[in-house]
Each structure stands twice: as structure tokens, then as C-alpha cells.
Amino acid sequence: MIQEKIREIAKDLLRTKKVDLVIGFGEWTLPLRTTPLFIRTPEGADHLVWNSFCENNLAVYLHKFNQFKVGVVVKGCDARSIVALTLEKRFKRDQLFLIGVPCQRMVDRRKVKRAVQGEILHAFEEGDQIFLEGEEFKTTLRRDQFFYSSCQTCIHRTPLHTDVLMGDPVEESPLTEILPEVKAFEEKSPEGRWDYFKKEVSRCIRCYACREVCPMCYCEECFVDSSNPKWIERGQLPSDLMFYHIVRAYHQTGRCSGCGACERACPMEIRLTYLTQKLNQEVKDLFNFETGIDLEASPPLSTFRMDDHQDFIK
Amino acid sequence: MKVKNPYLPIPAVVKRAYIETTDHMLRTLELKFLKEEDAQAFHFIPGQFCELSIFGKGEAPFGIASSPTEDGRLTFTINKAGVVTTALHHIEEGSEIGIRGPLGNGYPMELFKGKNLLVIGGGFAFTTLRSLITYFLHPANRSQVNQITVIYGARMPGLLLYKEELNSWQKREDIHLVVTVDWGDKDWKGKVGLVPNVLEELAPSSENTIAVICGPPMMIKFTLPKLVALQFPDERIYTSLERRMKCGIGKCGRCNIGHLYVCKDGPVFNYAQLKNLPRDD
Amino acid sequence: MKWKLEKKDFQKFLQGLMEDYDLFAPVKLTEGVSEFKKINQPEEVYLNQLFTQKPAKEVFFPQSEVMFHYEKRGGQTQTISLEEIERERILLGAKPCEIKAISIIEKVFMSGESIDVYFLEKRRKTIIMGLACNHPLSTCFCTSTGGSPFLREGSDLFLIDLGESFLMEGITGKGLSFQENKFLKEPSEEDLNTAQLIESKAFQKVDSSVPVEGIEKRLDLMMESTFWNRVHEKCVGCRICTYLCPTCHCFDMVDEGGPQRGQRVRNWDSCLSPLYSLETSGHNPRPTGRERTRQRIMHKFNYYPKIYGQVACVGCGRCILYCPVHFDIRKAILWTSPKRPKKYEERSSS
Numbered sequence: 001m002i003q004e005k006i007r008e009i010a011k012d013l014l015r016t017k018k019v020d021l022v023i024g025f026g027e028w029t030l031p032l033r034t035t036p037l038f039i040r041t042p043e044g045a046d047h048l049v050w051n052s053f054c055e056n057n058l059a060v061y062l063h064k065f066n067q068f069k070v071g072v073v074v075k076g077c078d079a080r081s082i083v084a085l086t087l088e089k090r091f092k093r094d095q096l097f098l099i100g101v102p103c104q105r106m107v108d109r110r111k112v113k114r115a116v117q118g119e120i121l122h123a124f125e126e127g128d129q130i131f132l133e134g135e136e137f138k139t140t141l142r143r144d145q146f147f148y149s150s151c152q153t154c155i156h157r158t159p160l161h162t163d164v165l166m167g168d169p170v171e172e173s174p175l176t177e178i179l180p181e182v183k184a185f186e187e188k189s190p191e192g193r194w195d196y197f198k199k200e201v202s203r204c205i206r207c208y209a210c211r212e213v214c215p216m217c218y219c220e221e222c223f224v225d226s227s228n229p230k231w232i233e234r235g236q237l238p239s240d241l242m243f244y245h246i247v248r249a250y251h252q253t254g255r256c257s258g259c260g261a262c263e264r265a266c267p268m269e270i271r272l273t274y275l276t277q278k279l280n281q282e283v284k285d286l287f288n289f290e291t292g293i294d295l296e297a298s299p300p301l302s303t304f305r306m307d308d309h310q311d312f313i314k
Numbered sequence: 315m316k317v318k319n320p321y322l323p324i325p326a327v328v329k330r331a332y333i334e335t336t337d338h339m340l341r342t343l344e345l346k347f348l349k350e351e352d353a354q355a356f357h358f359i360p361g362q363f364c365e366l367s368i369f370g371k372g373e374a375p376f377g378i379a380s381s382p383t384e385d386g387r388l389t390f391t392i393n394k395a396g397v398v399t400t401a402l403h404h405i406e407e408g409s410e411i412g413i414r415g416p417l418g419n420g421y422p423m424e425l426f427k428g429k430n431l432l433v434i435g436g437g438f439a440f441t442t443l444r445s446l447i448t449y450f451l452h453p454a455n456r457s458q459v460n461q462i463t464v465i466y467g468a469r470m471p472g473l474l475l476y477k478e479e480l481n482s483w484q485k486r487e488d489i490h491l492v493v494t495v496d497w498g499d500k501d502w503k504g505k506v507g508l509v510p511n512v513l514e515e516l517a518p519s520s521e522n523t524i525a526v527i528c529g530p531p532m533m534i535k536f537t538l539p540k541l542v543a544l545q546f547p548d549e550r551i552y553t554s555l556e557r558r559m560k561c562g563i564g565k566c567g568r569c570n571i572g573h574l575y576v577c578k579d580g581p582v583f584n585y586a587q588l589k590n591l592p593r594d595d
Numbered sequence: 596m597k598w599k600l601e602k603k604d605f606q607k608f609l610q611g612l613m614e615d616y617d618l619f620a621p622v623k624l625t626e627g628v629s630e631f632k633k634i635n636q637p638e639e640v641y642l643n644q645l646f647t648q649k650p651a652k653e654v655f656f657p658q659s660e661v662m663f664h665y666e667k668r669g670g671q672t673q674t675i676s677l678e679e680i681e682r683e684r685i686l687l688g689a690k691p692c693e694i695k696a697i698s699i700i701e702k703v704f705m706s707g708e709s710i711d712v713y714f715l716e717k718r719r720k721t722i723i724m725g726l727a728c729n730h731p732l733s734t735c736f737c738t739s740t741g742g743s744p745f746l747r748e749g750s751d752l753f754l755i756d757l758g759e760s761f762l763m764e765g766i767t768g769k770g771l772s773f774q775e776n777k778f779l780k781e782p783s784e785e786d787l788n789t790a791q792l793i794e795s796k797a798f799q800k801v802d803s804s805v806p807v808e809g810i811e812k813r814l815d816l817m818m819e820s821t822f823w824n825r826v827h828e829k830c831v832g833c834r835i836c837t838y839l840c841p842t843c844h845c846f847d848m849v850d851e852g853g854p855q856r857g858q859r860v861r862n863w864d865s866c867l868s869p870l871y872s873l874e875t876s877g878h879n880p881r882p883t884g885r886e887r888t889r890q891r892i893m894h895k896f897n898y899y900p901k902i903y904g905q906v907a908c909v910g911c912g913r914c915i916l917y918c919p920v921h922f923d924i925r926k927a928i929l930w931t932s933p934k935r936p937k938k939y940e941e942r943s944s945s
Contacts (some may be wrong), residue, residue, distance in 0.1 A: 028921050053930035056920060060831060110627065119732050172739040187623070203624050205649060205658065209833035213919050225870055228397055233851050234862045235659030265833050265919035267648050269628050319676050320709035321662050348671070369665045369672055370854040394873035410672050549945065558874045559846045563709035567845035568871065573898035578707070592818040
């Protein structure tokens with residue numbers, strides 16, 4: 001079982017002091033959730049779990065621990081973030097011990113909640129099923145009907161460039177080629193697109209959870225916090241809300257691994273991944289580059305080549 | 315019954331503005347309320363501060379450098395550091411400015427009565443100390459305290475504040491002033507030495523004396539042990555703390571140290587109080 | 596005094612209220628997400644969620660609020676303060692926990708030498724119609740903090756959903772003034788019994804075991820504990836818990852505009868942001884997440900109680916439900932108490 005293997009390898013790493021700590025997932029108090037754990041002793045490794053609710057991108061913690069040797073449990077998307085960060089020289093690859101887990105896709109807890117009436121008190125998985133129990137109900141759902149949208153379109157679910165792999169590689173094909181939101185978006189007119197985006201983002205409460213859970217957002221001073229020059233105000237002006245999200249999406253171009261952590265973190269359930277999905281698709285079309293696949297690649301938006309496209313210069 | 319809005323700045327104008335130091339980083343502003351009734355209603359004690367507003371830029375807190383004994387004079391010395399302070403450095407005489415205040419608890423003037431006063435200041439933290447010293451040097455108040463000893467240090471002679479006052483204080487009999495610099499220059503004829511060392515050398519008696527110390531964290535770090543070595547108990551060492559502030563009235567939550575707000579319950583505290591507060595840094 | 600309002604009359608009742616008051620109630624933003632807003636049509640009222648994401652404090656303390664306009668006229672800058680509100684307000688559908696939280700914020704804003712006039716004005720001119728929690732969540736622990744799903748304190752009128760109707764209890768003079776309303780009828784004995792039953796069931800369901808009792812004294816001894824080194828590790832430093840917390844009330848003040856014309860605005864702020872206490876010199880008294888998380892927990896459970904005699908937490912559970920990394924304040928509280936699991940040092944996070 002993957003969970004046992006993760007615990008074994010973590011124990012071994014900590015016993016032999018190959019790493020200072022292991023970052024993984026653990027059970028906590030709520031059903032359908034796990035929490036990031038920071039294990040420093042072999043005994044602590046017994047708390048590590050692996051299931052369909054390991055939805056966080058743990059690469060975000062590597063910035064805090066970049067002075068240490070760290071073992072980290074990674075899914076396909078998390079490993080892509082780490083490759084992208086290594087290319088940006090945020091840390092050295094040999095500081096990390098990547099415990100790769102071929103991902104069976106993560107379950108969208110909000111979708112699951114909406115499918116039942118009443119609060120879910122217990123949830124556990126077995127095979128393809130999720131068993132749910134509330135105060136006055138018991139039901140079973142098929143997990144493959146409740147994946148996160150970013151997981152549905154994920155191609156490289158087997159993490160690349162890891163130190164170990166906790167299971168056999170899984171097939172490299174997405175469930176849906178393109179996110180339904182992206183497809184619907186592409187079919188809209190420019191005015192329609194603007195209206196959709198504006199409506200989604202109007203709920204934003206500037207909590208910056210999307211930014212803080214994102215491994216790629218590591219700027220010492222984020223543009224929204226700059227006061228000299230002050231790019232945008234700190235209030236709730238719709239234009240400021242839109243500015244923040246547009247610019248953040250652009251800052252992610254060619255860097256976003258599509259992990260969906262931003263969307264999962266948002267308390268107002270704002271759709272965000274369609275923006276970066278679309279931008280990454282354009283990067284692929286223009287530069288034949290996919291984030292986080294090749295450790296030797298040069299990210300196109302931070303590299304200049306003599307044969308770069310010039311046809312946009314009119 | 316209309317409740318006063320404590321967030322509204324009171325209009326004032328810059329009467330005088332001049333650079334104090336050779337590095338041009340410290341500028342003193344002398345302000346005057348636009349409305350006479352605001353000037354009449356403004357009563358403060360040394361150690362209090364005001365929030366100065368430059369509309370469009372923002373607000374920042376500054377200790378009042380003038381003394382209530384100076385006929386309604388209101389001066390502040392501004393260190394150029396960020397957006398608001400830079401704007402305060404560029405504002406011209408005759409320009410408008412907003413004032414909210416007086417805020418804070420001020421020095422415990424009642425407790426000083428009948429005691430000796432030892433004032434230790436460093437750098438541009440000397441602002442409220444000027445207010446305190448000027449207050450007690452006034453003929454109406456001088457008899458309230460016994461000996462007044464002042465040690466004031468700056469990095470270089472050009473960085474000393476209030477040079478005019480310092481000169482006139484040097485000439486007086488009723489105050490013992492020692493001005494020192496870390497590095498002298500060719501014209502400097504005064505003392506050269508770090509404030510903690512000067513204090514040690516001077517070795518003022520702690521008997522019936524209250525010490526007030528304001529300065530950069532580094533200076534305080536090395537001077538405090540010297541005060542302790544001179545037998546000053548924590549209750550008789552006072553300081554004025556700084557924290558990032560916004561509202562200045564204990565509402566926005568920013569400046570707290572434990573359950574006390576530096577803007578409202580401070581900024582003046584004695585070390586017995588500080589020892590009980592959770593050290594947040 | 597108690598009355599009954601049939602749900603079939605609810606829209607018309609609200610329509611009547613809206614003639615004299617500005618009505619603030621939860622409004623649906625998208626499936627599962629709602630917010631307190633001033634409603635224009637009674638149909639907008641959305642009471643399907645146990646509580647909104649952003650709590651009712653918004654109605655008295657908006658996320659972004661213009662404090663005053665300023666304009667230079669004839670060489671002089673005039674300020675126009677915007678604390679006055681014209682119409683009286685009704686806050687409908689706030690839960691007992693967030694209503695209790697308003698009184699917690701009140702103690703800071705409406706006391707002392709300076710009164711926060713913006714909050715005061717709104718508070719004075721608002722009638723609160725609280726809504727009881729028939730089905731608390733497993734994350735609710737209001738009873739551990741001295742509250743209850745049917746706490747009437749703070750409400751002027753208290754509503755209990757009976758299915759086909761609401762039972763309405765007049766709590767204060769302001770609430771009793773509605774007794775002449777033509778839609779309010781006499782409740783039956785059965786109605787009152789149903790309400791009783793719902794209330795006792797709800798009360799029992801809420802977790803009263805979270806050891807909040809005595810936490811102030813326990814935390815007094817814990818300022819330098821290694822506990823804080825681990826508590827903060829998984830926190831990523833977003834602002835969700837502070838913004839969604841009914842009692843959090845920290846704010847920032849900024850000027851928007853130029854020297855000629857503009858406004859001073861206050862926006863919610865969070866002590867968990869690294870910028871919060873960052874001084875212009877670059878010095879930060881709370882440099883890492885450890886100090887900031889400690890500040891948040893200490894403020895709620897030690898500093899505020901020292902001044903006001905009660906904890907600044909109402910046990911609503913929003914911070915637990917919405918934290919992106921599943922931080923659970925109940926665990927943190929548990930670990931300050933003797934009830935904590937033995938080897939907590941090894942469970943390296945909270």
C-alpha cells in the first residue's frame with residue numbers, strides 16, 4: 001500500500017538523517033481533508049497518510065525550509081512545481097528528497113458536499129468508492145465522478161524527477177482534454193469573457209490565500225503590497241480585484257503547474273485555474289514548453305533566443 | 315448628541331520648516347492650528363504624540379518636541395524614511411497639514427515631582443525629551459524637580475538636534491548637560507564617546523532619581539545594563555516605545571505589546587511594566 | 596412576547612420592513628457562498644447556509660469603508676466625514692455567535708476616550724433580527740466559549756425556523772416595537788413546543804468540550820513555549836481566518852487620491868500578514884509566522900480577556916472550515932490544556 005511505503009521511506013530517511021524533516025500529509029479533524037505534517041522523528045512518520053484528500057501542494061513549504069535538507073511527498077503537479085522552482089534557482093535539487101506518488105486524482109470535497117443533504121461526519125475510501133456518513137444518512141459515491149477539475153485535465157500524474165516512486169507509474173492521459181470552464185470561456189465573445197471573469201472575481205475578499213498556497217508566488221514583496229509605487233488600492237474596488245487576479249495569472253504564465261491549490265484554497269469558491277490553464281496552453285502552442293517537465297529546459301518567458309517569435313510585432 | 319470623530323485630522327498650517335541635521339534626514343516642522351478654538355482646546359504633556367496627515371499620502375505618528383510651556387508652539391522633528399515622512403520633508407512653509415492629537419499617555423509628570431531627573435537620549439529619539447526638559451526648565455516648573463542631568467548623544471556633531479537649545483542649556487546653572495558624539499570632527503570640542511560609556515563615566519546617583527531613556531534599540535540595549543548597575547530599579551527607568559501605528563487611539567489593533575497598546579496605554583512605559591509584558595520580538 | 600410568522604408571508608413581511616428600513620441579509624453569491632448585503636428585493640434573502648463566509652460584523656464594520664472625503668477648496672482642504680447613515684437598518688439572519696461577536700468588537704470600538712464613530716453610528720441605528728441555529732455543524736463549539744446556538748443576547752428580535760413558519764421572540768424594546776406588524780400572529784402551543792425541542796437538540800449537538808475555560812491563565816505561562824515553534828509551521832499566512840472571524844477587528848488606514856481630492860479609507864487587515872507590524876526602518880517585531888500565529892492566539896485567548904474578562908472567540912468554526920491547510924484552533928486550545936495528548940511534541944503541527 002502506498003501509505004505504508006511512504007511511512008517506511010520517511011522513517012528510513014529520518015533514521016539515517018538523510019533529511020532534517022519530511023513534509024507529508026496527515027489525518028486531522030475534518031472528514032474529506034488532510035493536513036500538511038512536518039515530521040522530524042521516525043516515530044512521527046506513522047502519522048503520514050495517503051488518500052484522495054491530499055489536495056495541498058506541499059512544495060509551497062520548501063521556501064521556508066530552504067536552509068534544510070527536506071523530504072517531501074509529491075504528486076504529479078507538486079513535482080512539476082518543484083522542477084519549475086529548481087529552474088528558477090529557488091533551491092538546489094540535492095537539498096530535496098522527493099517522495100513521488102503516482103496520483104489517482106484528488107477528490108473535490110465541495111462537489112462531494114453538494115451531492116449529499118446534511119453535514120458529512122465521516123468519510124473513508126475503499127477502492128473506487130467513497131463511503132460517507134452523516135447524522136441521518138449513509139451513502140456511497142464513486143470517486144471518479146468527483147475529481148477536482150484541475151485533476152480531470154492533468155496529463156502527467158506520475159511525478160517526474162523524483163528520488164523514489166511509491167508505486168507504478170499511471171497512464172499519461174487526462175479524463176477531459178480541456179477544462180469545461182476553459183472551453184466555455186473560449187466560446188464566449190470578448191464581452192462575454194469579461195463579464196464571466198468580472199462576476200467570478202467580484203466575490204474576492206483579498207485574503208490572498210490563492211497567492212500564499214501557490215509555490216510559485218514567493219516574491220518578497222508582492223505587487224499588491226507595494227506602496228511606493230502603489231499599483232492598486234487595498235480596498236474592494238472591482239477594478240482592483242480584477243487587476244490583482246489578471247496580473248497574478250500573468251505572473252504564473254509558463255510557471256503554473258496546474259495543481260489547483262489556489263482554487264481549492266479560495267473561501268469564496270472563485271474559479272481561477274481556467275486562467276492559467278488557458279495561458280499555459282498558449283505557452284505550449286507558441287513555445288512548445290510545458291511547465292515542470294524538463295529539468296534542463298529554459299522557461300520561455302525568462303529566456304531570450306534569437307529565433308523567438310517576432311510576428312506579434314506589427 | 316454628536317460624538318467627536320477621533321479619526322478626523324484638525325487643519326493646521328506649516329509655520330516654519332527647517333533641516334536640523336547635516337545629512338538632511340531630519341527636519342523640524344513648526345505647526346499652527348488654522349482655527350483659534352482648536353489651538354485653545356489643544357492641551358498636551360511632554361511625551362505625547364500626534365498623528366500628522368498629508369492628504370493623499372497618509373498619516374504617521376510623531377512625538378511632540380515642543381513643550382506646553384512654549385506658548386502654544388507645536389513642533390515635530392521628522393526622520394525621512396517612508397512615503398509620509400518624505401512628503402513631510404517636501405512640504406513647504408504655508409502648506410496645509412492635518413493633526414490628530416494629543417495622543418498617548420505622556421511622561422508621568424506627577425511622579426517626577428521632588429525627584430532628580432536623569433535624561434538619556436540618543437539620535438533623533440530626543441524629540442520628546444526636548445519637550446520634557448524644556449518643561450522643567452521653565453521658571454514656573456523648575457522647582458518641581460531637583461537636579462536635572464541630561465546625556466545626549468548622536469553619531470556625529472552634524473546629527474545633533476536642537477543645537478540652539480543645547481547651547482543655551484550648556485550655559486545654565488540649573489541643568490547638567492553632557493553632549494557626546496560617537497565620532498567628532500575637526501570643529502567638535504565636546505565629548506567623544508558612546509552614550510552608555512558616558513553614563514558609566516558620569517555615574518549619576520540613582521538615589522531619589524528617575525531615569526528617562528529614549529534612543530535607538532542598540533543604544534538602549536547597552537545603556538540599560540549600565541543603569542541597572544547604577545542601582546536604578548525597573549520602576550524608575552522610563553522609556554518611550556515605538557511601534558508601527560495607524561489609528562493612534564487603540565482601535566486598529568496594530569501596535570499592541572501583549573494586552574497594552576503602545577498608542578493608548580503608552581508610548582511611555584517603565585521597565586517594571588515592560589518586564590511583565592510578553593516580549594513579542 | 597412571542598409571535599409566529601408564516602413563511603408564505605415572509606416576503607411580504609420583508610417588503611413591509613424595507614419601506615422603513617435598509618434591510619441587510621445573507622445574499623447568495625454562488626452555490627454555497629453567501630454574504631451580508633443590503634437587499635433590494637425580498638427574494639434575494641438566502642438563508643440556506645448555516646452561516647455566511649464573511650460574518651455579520653461586515654454590516655457594522657465593512658471590509659472597506661470610506662472614512663472621509665477631502666477636497667482642496669480655495670487653498671484649504673475640507674474634510675467631509677461619512678459616518679452618518681441616513682436610514683435605520685435591520686440586520687436579518689445573523690447567527691447567535693456572530694451577534695455575540697459584535698458585542699466583543701463593541702467593547703473595543705465603543706469604549707475608552709475615543710469612540711469609533713463609524714461603528715457606533717451603524718450599531719445604534721441597526722435592529723438585529725437574529726436567527727437560531729437549528730442544525731449546528733460538528734465544527735461549532737459556541738457553547739465552549741459561553742455562547743449557544745439559541746443565544747438570544749444581542750438580538751432585538753430572535754427568529755426560530757419551525758419549518759413552515761418562524762417563531763419570533765421579542766427580546767428588547769426595539770424588537771417588541773414590531774408587535775403591531777400585521778403579519779405577526781399568535782403562536783400555538785405546538786409551535787412553542789416544537790421550538791423547545793429544536794433548541795434542546797441543537798444545544799446538545801454543539802461541542803462544549805473544547806477547554807477554553809481557564810485558557811487565559813494557561814497562556815500566561817506559555818509565552819516562550821516551544822509549542823509556538825510547531826503551531827505555526829503549516830500556516831501559509833493568508834488572511835482567511837482573520838477576515839472570516841466574527842470577532843477580528845484589525846484595520847489599516849490609507850489615503851486614496853491625490854493632494855487635491857481624495858478619501859481616507861479603512862480596510863480590514865490581518866495580524867498574520869508579515870507587513871502588519873513591519874516598520875519603515877525594516878525592523879519587524881513579529882518577523883516570522885511563529886510570532887504572528889502566537890499573537891493571534893494570545894490576543895484572542897489572553898490579551899483580550901485580560902482587559903475585558905472574556906475570550907475573543909465565539910466558537911463559530913469558520914477558521915476551521917475555511918483554512919486551506921486545515922489548521923484547527925480546537926487542537927491548539929487543547930494543547931494548552933492538561934487534557935492534551937501525551938506526546939504532543941512529536942505531533943509536529945496543529
